[in-house]
Amino acid sequence: MPEAASAPAVRASIGASEFDRDTAVTRREPGVYDIDLSAGWTIINAVNGGYLLAVLGRALADTLPHSDPFTISAHYLTASQPGPAVVRTETVRTGRTLSTGQASLFQYDEQGREVERIRVLASYGDLGSLPDDVRTTAEPPAIPPMEQCFGPEDGPAPVDGSSAIADRLMLKLDPSTLGWALGKPSGKGEMRAWFGLADGRDHDPLSLLLAVDALPPTAFELGLSGWVPTVELTVHVRCRPAPGPVRVSITTRNLAGGFLEEDAEVWDSNDRLVAQSRQLARVRLG
Amino acid sequence: MPEAASAPAVRASIGASEFDRDTAVTRREPGVYDIDLSAGWTIINAVNGGYLLAVLGRALADTLPHSDPFTISAHYLTASQPGPAVVRTETVRTGRTLSTGQASLFQYDEQGREVERIRVLASYGDLGSLPDDVRTTAEPPAIPPMEQCFGPEDGPAPVDGSSAIADRLMLKLDPSTLGWALGKPSGKGEMRAWFGLADGRDHDPLSLLLAVDALPPTAFELGLSGWVPTVELTVHVRCRPAPGPVRVSITTRNLAGGFLEEDAEVWDSNDRLVAQSRQLARVRLG
Structure with a gap:
């Protein structure tokens, strides 16, 4: 790495x-x-x-x-x-x-x-004004340590390296959600990654809005290719994130009729669920 | 019943x-x-x-x-x-x-x-114009048959029977998410029910907008009481529902800082996931 x-x-x-x-x-x-x-x-x-x-x-x-x-x-x-x-x-x-x-x-x-x-x-x-009660039942995503995950710089083309945004992100994908890059998509609508900014800037509520929409589409792991344009995206920011990269877990449960949802959870270095999002996107069936 | x-x-x-x-x-x-x-x-x-x-x-x-x-x-x-x-x-x-x-x-x-x-x-x-592909990985909620579920008319006050809306709904709650009504909330942020309209009208996309926000708050099963006002609610309608009551499953994973999300799934009689929703609501800690 x-x-x-x-x-x-x-x-x-x-x-x-x-x-x-x-x-x-x-x-x-x-x-x-x-x-x-x-x-x-x-x-x-x-x-x-x-x-x-x-x-x-x-x-x-x-x-x-x-x-x-x-x-x-x-x-x-x-x-x-x-x-x-x-x-x-x-x-x-x-x-x-x-x-x-x-x-x-x-x-x-x-x-x-x-x-x-x-x-x-x-x-x-x-x-900053919210009470500090935390009764979250969700668990942080099972994602390997960052050094066991892969980004655009780690291979010939696990993620399309030609795009400008790749230079601005610190994106390390969980190998178990990288099957699509090897021609073997898992068939599960899951994508997980460590996520930060390439220049080392810590997260704040605004950069969490970026975090929820920065991973490759879950559609890739469902065996689809092509463009997955967002129709609507709603983000809930629930806590100011602690310093360091966040873990982002994205899940799709309902691919049907040419549309799918992507649910994202963002977890910070204190194991707080700092943001949740859902988007509706269109897919081209490949 | x-x-x-x-x-x-x-x-x-x-x-x-x-x-x-x-x-x-x-x-x-x-x-x-x-x-x-x-x-x-x-x-x-x-x-x-x-x-x-x-x-x-x-x-x-x-x-x-x-x-x-x-x-x-x-x-x-x-x-x-x-x-x-x-x-x-x-x-x-x-x-x-x-x-x-x-x-x-x-x-x-x-x-x-x-x-x-x-x-x-x-x-x-x-x-009606969407392609008929269905690659949904989510499973319908595990909810008992309707005759084993309970509504406002089945007991003294499992659901507050004084409210007008109860007369217009056919709401039958899964007994395993009714602990709150007996003073024994499960501690899990789950609420499940069969849902229809009392006059027997079948569902259409508009009534699905009602379905996602008609169950008692998941907060009750988390041991909270009081008002849980919605801040924001987004609904995705994914399919025209088949005739008959739908099953509604609501889940809360992140109660923290005085807010919680409620995710709803609505399944029709053909086992199609016809609507998904998420809302952000405020809670009073009881």
């Missing part, structure tokens, strides 16, 4: 990292934010949906009186491209514990007209 | 039932719908969240070119009351396979001003 992939010589800090730079939005006026979507978070030709969700999440954190996305639901409308975009936010309701907002990401067509890419509804709160 | 609870003498049909009557919206103008929220779907003093979601879902089905909610995400803002309400919808995007819309339910304060109760984002399609 190349040392650089999981332990950069100088670790970037939250607020001063590739991820923070590329999700930073510039307030043009109240509720309107400009951003140049980075080509650094593309896979094949698509901008990663988790990266886009983090951009919207950051704009909402600026608009709303609360800073942490407790639950954020995104409907993906049209395919985003690297380049200029504008985020328009609306405060729907503010309360003491939670506030709710809406945000849309727009890009521009050839005539310069705005085209909506994603629309989001979200309820924000303050994770 | 009172025969009337699960087998009414004359079964109501889809389109001519209590549920259809009480979720019917009247179009005032394009995208604006009036409704008088029925007191018949209240539990304690709250209007059931699944009933409200069905009202919004029906308005969106009228607005959008597609009729079936494939994925619908609701953020609950303020508590609804029986009485007049208005639904305002917006077409966000229309496509060949999917169209996306937004809807809000408003009621009125003492000065007659609109107060937003719920906001919804949803993507609709045509369930």
